[in-house]
Amino acid sequence: MASFGNAFSSSIGKKLIMGITGLFLISFLLVHCFINSLIFVNDGGLTFNMGAHFMGTNWIIRAMEIVLFAGLLVHIYQGFRLWAQNRAARPERYAVNNGAANSKWYSRSMGLLGTLLLIFLIVHISKFWVKSRFTGIPTQDVNGNHDLFAVMVETFQNPALVLLYVLAMVSLAYHLLHGFASAFQTLGWNHKKYTPIIKSVGVWFSILISIIFAAMPVAMYLGLIK
Amino acid sequence: MSTGNMNLTLKVWRQKNNKTKGALVDYKLSDISPDMSFLEMFDVLNEQLINKSEEPIVFDHDCREGICGSCSMFINGRPHGPKDLVTTCQLHMRSFKDGDTIVVEPWRAKAFPVIKDLTVDRTAFDRVIAAGGFISVNTGNAQDANALPIPKNQADAAFEAAACIGCGACVATCKNASAMLFVSAKISQLALLPQGQPERYRRVQSMVAQMDAEGFGNCTNTGACEAECPKGISLENIARMNRDFYAAKFVSEEDI
Amino acid sequence: MSELNSNIPEGELTQKWTKFKSSVPLVNPSNKRSIEVIVVGSGLAGASAAATLAEMGYKVKCFCFQDSPRRAHSIAAQGGINAAKNYQNDGDSTYRLFYDTIKGGDYRSREANVHRLAEVSANIIDQCVAQGVPLAREYGGLLDNRSFGGTQVQRTFYAAGQTGQQLLLGAYSALERQIGMGKVEMYTRHEMLEVVKIDGKARGIIARNLITGELERHFGHAVVLGTGGYGNVFYLSTNAMGSNVTAAWKAHKQGAYFANPCYTQIHPTCIPVSGDHQSKLTLMSESLRNDGRIWVPKKKDDTRKASEIPEDERDYYLERRYPAFGNLVPRDVASRAAKERCDAGYGVGASKLAVYLDFKANTERYGRIEASKSGIHNPDKETCMRLGTEVIKEKYGNLFDMYAQITGENPYETPMRIYPAVHYTMGGLWVDYNLMTTVPGLYCAGEANFSDHGANRLGASALMQGLADGYFVLPYTIGQYLSKEISVKAIPTDHPAFAEAEAKAKGILDTLINIRGTKSVDHFHKRLGHIMWEKCGMARNEKGLNEAILEIRALREEFWRDVRVPGTSDELNTELEKAGRVADFIELGELMCIDALNRNESCGGHFREEYQTEEGEAMRDDENYAYVAAWEFKEGVNFELHKEELKFENIKVAQRSYK
DSSP states (O other): OOOOTTTTTSHHHHHHHHHHHHHHHHHHHHHHHHHHGGGGGOSTTHHHHHHHHHHHHOHHHHHHHHHHHHHHHHHHHHHHHHHHHHHHTOSSOOSSOOGGGTSOHHHHTHHHHHHHHHHHHHHHIIIIIHIIIIIOOSOBOTTSSBOHHHHHHHHTTOHHHHHHHHHHHHHHHHHHHHHHHHHHHHTTOOOTTHHHHHHHHHHHHHHHHHHHHHHHHHHHHTTSOO | OOOOOEEEEEEEEEOSSTTSOOEEEEEEEEEEOTTSBHHHHHHHHHHHHHHTTOOOOOOOOOSSSSOSOOOOEEETTEETOSSTTOOGGGOBGGGSOTTOEEEEEEOOBTTBOEEETTEEOOHHHHHHHHTTOSOOOOTTOOOOGGGSOOOHHHHHHHHHHHTOOOOOHHHHHSTTOOOHHHHHHHHHHHHSSGGGSTTHHHHHHHHHHHHHHTTOOOOOOOOHHHHHOTTOOOTHHHHHHHHHHHIIIIIOOOOO | OOBOOOOOOSSOGGGHHHHHHHHSOOOOHHHHTTOEEEEEOOSHHHHHHHHHHHHHTOEEEEEOSSSSGGGSGGGGOOSOEEOOOOTTOSSOOHHHHHHHHHHHTTTOSOHHHHHHHHHHHHHHHHHHHHTTOOOOBOTTSSBOOBOOTTOSSOOEEOSTTOHHHHHHHHHHHHHHHHHHTTSEEEEOSEEEEEEEEETTEEEEEEEEETTTOOEEEEEOSEEEEOOOOOGGGGSSSSSOTTOOSHHHHHHHHTTOOEEOTTOEEEEEEEOOOOOTTOOOOOBOOGGGGGTOEEEEESSTTOOSOGGGSOGGGEEOHHHHHOTTTGGGSOHHHHHHHHHHHHHTTOOOSTTSOOEEEEOHHHHHHHHHHHHHHTTOOSOOHHHHHHHHHHHHHHHHHHHHHHHHHHHSOOTTTSOEEEEEEEEEEOOEEOOOTTSBOSSTTEEEOGGGBOOSSTTSOOTTOHHHHHHIIIIIIHHHHHHHHHTTOTTOOOOOTTSHHHHHHHHHHHHHHHHHHHHOOSBOHHHHHHHHHHHHHHHSSSSBOHHHHHHHHHHHHHHHHHHHHHBOOOSOSSSOOHHHHHHHHHHHHHHHHHHHHHHHHHOOSOBTTBOBTTSBOTTSOBOOOHHHHOEEEEEEEETTTEEEEEEEEOOOSSSOOOOOOOO
């Protein structure tokens, strides 16, 4: 009987999983970034809370949330597994290794950048998502939506947290700088005409999305958005 | 004619065999000519060691013209040293400065165990080829060579992939000790040619399975292999291998 | 002195091989499974023979001293491989390839063998293309050809400057396929140190595992040597560092005659020696002579830079001496001409031992063609050079890069400096038409045998011969012997003959280790090389050869008294490996001089100064020397001559002329 065999457990299969989940997470970032950017309307969070309400109540979105978490967990699990296996593939390290001569530091540090992002995510999720889904948001805005915006404004009065968010977004930028184009290469989409386009889109995407995200806590801390 | 005028400090990995531990050992060398090749500099050092009744440093080398793929030194943190697109044997001392300290280590990978000093066992590569890096055509079975026209650009692309010398620099430099550039070069060469089509999807599966069984790491697309490859083998080959692998696993109904 | 029987089949030249193939006894498949064949060497000849024998059903063991069969020195061949395909419609044919090869070999090769080589040449290209060897193609998708020295047709197939690599990787993949199927057992990092003979037949080998130092016994119903040439006897040559004569020499000492050892090919276009540290020489493919013009200054000891010497003060000596073939004369002729100019004081470069290989004229010509293609009329010189350089880069880019890497000079701007260097050895173990040596059951293929190139090999013929022997000749001819061996059961390796052979090999290793002398192996190797190059190199004479023989004997005595081999024999010990090889080279070197001294004529790669025409061309003596000199090893280090007369029934023997 025909089967998929080692389609996912082989070295290429593992990369495939990383690539697909990575691209999926990138698509989530787009949505997340769009919704959160509603704070820049600067209307006291009314538009933003409306968006958040939609995201929190639409059943398709809620179902996708489960997929998102599954994808995230798989990405994390596979990432750690790859890291451990790849380390084991070279039991004795080099005394001198000039990696800078042949590759970018962030390409070689995806595990580290990913771990930083994981730590950030734990903080981030416990601050916002857990509150909005489980422990409840204490106040409501004039439209009767949970006032997630108020939680954000309050949270980002803490300079330590703002700093953590900014640093995390720097990590995200570098993680994406490698990850975006890398996912396409893993999927086999390497083409003399398209690859340069993918690469430059990847660079712009990584930088812009990280700046937009980082701008939110900074803007709130500085009181530019109330 | 050359005049020797360089003084160098070498730190060379010495290891008696695969059962003992190794260490970097310092050697001073003087009057090295910039016209010497890196391996000729090692010849000079070995001659001095022999004259002192010490054991010479063992390193793989053979053709000394950059094609056999034997030489395999990790020099100052880079496979085949500081110059791009050359093997160790084609690296010349004019690429270094008087007074330099040069650290020389063997390829390091679980799949390439050290045999002695700078010599490692690369037979894993042979086993990957034996798993499918061929076209099954027995001697005497061939049709006329011109019966099968192959577009020049396709033939050229196959040739570029086939230029791989199997030295293992890609594995040596990869932070994951991954062999994907080597394996994909052979898969690509044959996948690009019409003769390679009948076994195309069997080949990619069996070669990847063998590569994994040998204990090479997983590719994370850092691109170091391509940058360090003395023959300029392209990352495009890895993408092509990935494509073929997916096609084999998810489209083909054949099990291997 | 006895006559040798070369076992050439009866019948008309063009029918011999066909008739042989249809009448050679066959071995049935079930018997093949129990017949074991040992193949030593994994280059073009060895790998293709091992793969093909395994495909046919024999049990094969293959040995190489390198870490992988893919590293054999065939890989370094640059230029191309000849085949009588006539794809260019320039009048090529099997007969022409046969004729060119016999003539190129200066009428010192066997007609029947060479004709067979020409016949199977076309099959080789078919086989390689079917294996996925990416030979160069034209835009129409068909195979491209180029010219090589000594011919007037374009019959050379190539893959950039890496033809040997691509062909070897083809044979290697065929071999690995059989290894993967369990039909070939591959022994890498193993060196053959002895042939085991039982009842006069070759029945196995003693091989040293180079990693553990262990001596291993291996049985085979037959043994095939595809162990390459012995150019490293000169220390400096274009051969790989590990290329050696040891396997062939051990076979020679077991009774296999060594034929024509003095025929050495000195390749005209190598990068000159840069200093005492030099460990090997690098070839610049002969294909460069298609587009490069060779010249020296007309003025003696001219110290001007090449670019400062005006056109009318340059001596394009090959074009001047050989107007018909010009820069494309055979290698021996081109080499001697370069030596003649340098010896006369016209050499260039710091050492004065070099001539120029200049691409300027053809770069400009190509540029003009390119310019007219892209519609530029009356292009200026600069445009021509720029466009032409692109063409040259496309054709020879990797060679130019290699030259720049080694010399530190830019060959696109200044002419290359080149000088002849030892490249190939036409001599080797004597074999009959079946490629069997004088030891029954011991075969020899590729450069290791003496068979097809006579006194000089034409460019792009070595790859052809190696693959012809391995793919298409030996697997058939060996059947003649093996068909009579089907009742022989595998002989256990505790047979006394194995023990004796192993003890002999061990004795040599122990002796080498225990000398504990004062001089390194390389020291002796360099001295041997110096004697050989000076006295048995491009030009030889009676006095020099006699001196060389005495010097080599003294060197041998000193070697066995004073060589220093550090370490032990039960580990990876590269000095011990080298010592064994150099010991054999020293004995071979003496035989080469003896052979050169015996051959009182000049032919091909053997040039005796006493025997030349007034114009300095080689002068053959067909009356007295139209024979193969096959030497038998005798106790001590002595040699006895046997002759195989060469009969030319299909070609009129003539003075070679390339004028």
